[in-house]
Amino acid sequence: MITGLFMALVGGFLAYVFRYNLAFPGESIPLFGQLSAGQYNQFITNHGLIMVFWVGMPLLVGAFGNFLIPIMIGADDMAFPKLNMLSYWFFLTSAIVLMISFFVPGGAFAGGWTMYPPLSVNGYTDPSPSFLSAIFYGSSLMIIAVALEFTAILMGGINYLVTTINKRAPGMTPFRIPLAVWYIDIATVIFMFSVGPLVAGAFMLLFDITLGSGFYDPARGGDPVLFQHLFWFFGHPEVYVLLLPTLGVLGEIIPVFSRKPLFGYKPLIVLSLISAVLSVVVWAHHQFIAGIDPRMATFFSVATILISIPFSGIFLSLMATLWGGKIKITVPMSWALGMIGLFLVGGFTGLFLGSNAFDIYAHDTYFIVAHFHYTLFPSVFFGFFAAFYYWFPKFTGKELNKALGYIHFWLTFIFFNGVFFVLFFNGLGGQHRRIYNYEMFSNVAIEPYITFEKIATISAICLILSQVIFLWNFIVSWAAGRKAEKNPWQANTLEWVADSPPPHGNFHTAPKVYRGAYEYSVPKASEDFLPQNLQAD
């Protein structure tokens, strides 16, 4: 988790540098200096790669998966603890390899995080590369890093599934497993089924770069679009790999602070399975304008819009949990509610892009940038922070500072909107992505777009600075925080039965499970919560 947070800082720094450049073209950037066009491309590429693969996945799936899955199902440890360590070391190595790629001759990979060939194969710095030209290092290292990272997550994934299937406590029937565990496991399954083709595609890309094969070279019968298909076959499900764990976390937090059973527990699982299946047939909506068959585009447009239906069901259920509850607003609850609010913006702007006609215009503009930040930022960071503030007492046995938590939440919430809300307008104004300097494009080098750029940049800087509060709170509370109670939120799930922090082996005596995870405010019960391990009277 610490590695993930460190990578988040790196990603954030990259974002700071290129946003500053956009708002104040050509000026020297504090803490960095002059940014060249080549570096700009490297930075946006690696910002994307890092944030998705080295922050999103390890923070949610990696860190919380490892901590929550065994303890929530009442197991003493993961099924394969050694595999788990190995998975972490693979992850660390991959992060180091990626960092190294910044310092090799020619710099890091700069072909966009989507790595579309032929750009990624030959010539994003030099149109006629020789075998040992600089290009070779950056992109090869990037692919190796990504491959290592996928291996790490796959190993973790095997572990999660086996643990959930085999190591449940007595009485933990499939439909008593908390939603967080269900959703992390479903995310893992989606990942396992979608990543294979991309690994295959990455092999071909690597050999195109290093051994001179021509899988994507049209002159040799290859097809660049093939890679796009392979990439997005993985790339779209990947969004749900990032989203589902967060929804699972929300499924824990919202019932606890509404003192009310989770609305539609089984339907929620079914809906997520439906969306998991649909998620592998929507990939080509990233390629509406990539020259695919128009009829195919229509099919994918329909599938994309269809996938909004199970997700609307999931969000409606989460909101329905609030209705009729007894709501207590706490720090984790505000992050959870903030996540829903922001994701609604991301989700509804997805309707615009899912319709293939509007996508002709909005594709590759800032509209898309704003859209996917409105989906990914809440699911990665808001989800992470919600989970963090919620489970921190369990994790460390200490309490976090509440006031700092609220300040952190509101600053993040406000500045996040400050960055990306204005970018919707820039996108509609026709500003396209990944451009180093906008001054030469007449349609966007005018007001209000220049001001919007500046607002976005200043907000981005403030957004990053607000995270200092979080780090401060984290470190100080851990070192010198007040001792937390065993079950401070009065929640039902098994992790609150264990000591804080949980000892090796999690529980002193193996817990037994008598009921589902969401029995809050049961009529006639004396307390408004009924822990899963409590024997019925």
Add this chain to the structure above:
Amino acid sequence: MENQKSLSLPSIKIPQGRLGIWTLIVGEFMIFGGLIGCYILYRLRYPEWADQAAHTSTLIGALNTIVLLTSSFTVVKAHEAANRKDLKKITLWLSVSILGGFLFLINKSIEYSTEISHGFTFSSPALQADGDTIGSLFWSFYFLLTGLHGAHVIVGMILMLWALLQARKGKNLHRVELSGMYWHMVDLIWIFLFPLLYLAK
């Protein structure tokens, strides 16, 4: 309310290791599935690849298929022996399986060297120089698919060797089965590759 349900452990228990290997196999199949899918798409687009496929040696390919199938059979025998805790038989059958892997690799290297000596390599510059650029792509696929499969053969052999060494000490007999499962997967992938690369001419 459903809290009156039994407190028994989850009813169906699959041994941990077996479950792990199954999930691993699913992941591996997706990787090979992706590659084979791409290969088939290209193959349908370029019927002229049949000319290139004619250069592969069906004889060696068929021989290798037999070798792998036999070694799969001996792995099953080893598994049976492991169930009976018959250490000698385990050693025998696993060694035969590993030997099968060696035979496969030897065949493969003979095959590779003839092909490379005819100018068919990963990027086949000779073919490209002749203007048959599309044909050269076939060889890229050929070497990628068989090479990746070959790497899995080696991994499978190492796993079996490990299981063998431990089984001789009478430890971790279940690993005989696990390495066997992996070996079956390697075998199964070859069953897909053989007709696609060798037989379809």
Add this chain to the structure above:
Amino acid sequence: MNIFPESVSTYGSGIDNLFWLILAFAGTAFVISLFLLLYPLFKNHHTRVKRASYITGSLGKFHFKLVAVAMLIMAMSDFIILFAEHSTWEAFTTLPKQKDVEYIVTGRQWNWIFTYPGRDGVFGTADDVVIDEPNSELHVPINKNAFFQLKAKDVVHSFFVVNTRLKQDCIPGRTITRWINFTKEGKYDISCAEICGIAHTKMRNFIVVESNEKYDHFIDSLYNQQAATAGNQQ
């Protein structure tokens, strides 16, 4: 404030109208969702409620049906959007029967190459005029169906003329034909919307839309010039 830049093609307004249509649906749904999210925070605040109600929302129960109906409404509005957008999509991707002028536009690192067919109107002949330089202009007549064969020489580019709302990736090894019918004279940017390397930013050319007389005049002199240089070389 005008959200969109000026639209100068026959189908451009279709995109803009589509935006407002989807905004109407999505905006309404967003406001409703926000209400669903925020209202209980006040009404069901723990100071106002003694005990939460025990609603599980299980399959088939009343509350579950409520959510199911909401999903159904959502699905229906989805399909209305799909239905409405389809004609716009067709307008962009289906070529009209009548072809007035045609050009080849090729993306390369880092400018657009324009090819005029020459007097014979056929590409690939000796009298083609190829203009391959940064910031060059492509001249197009107004109110005519102009066809563009989009190609790419090295990497993936994306042909984007903001004011016409048309964007189309150019894939090496493929030719994709799109069309524009300009409705207003002027000089418009062509940019590349797909990252294509270090000078991706500088990849910009122009489309100049002129009246028919001016265009004919321009094309005439262009072809004459071409014939003259070709003659000189021989």
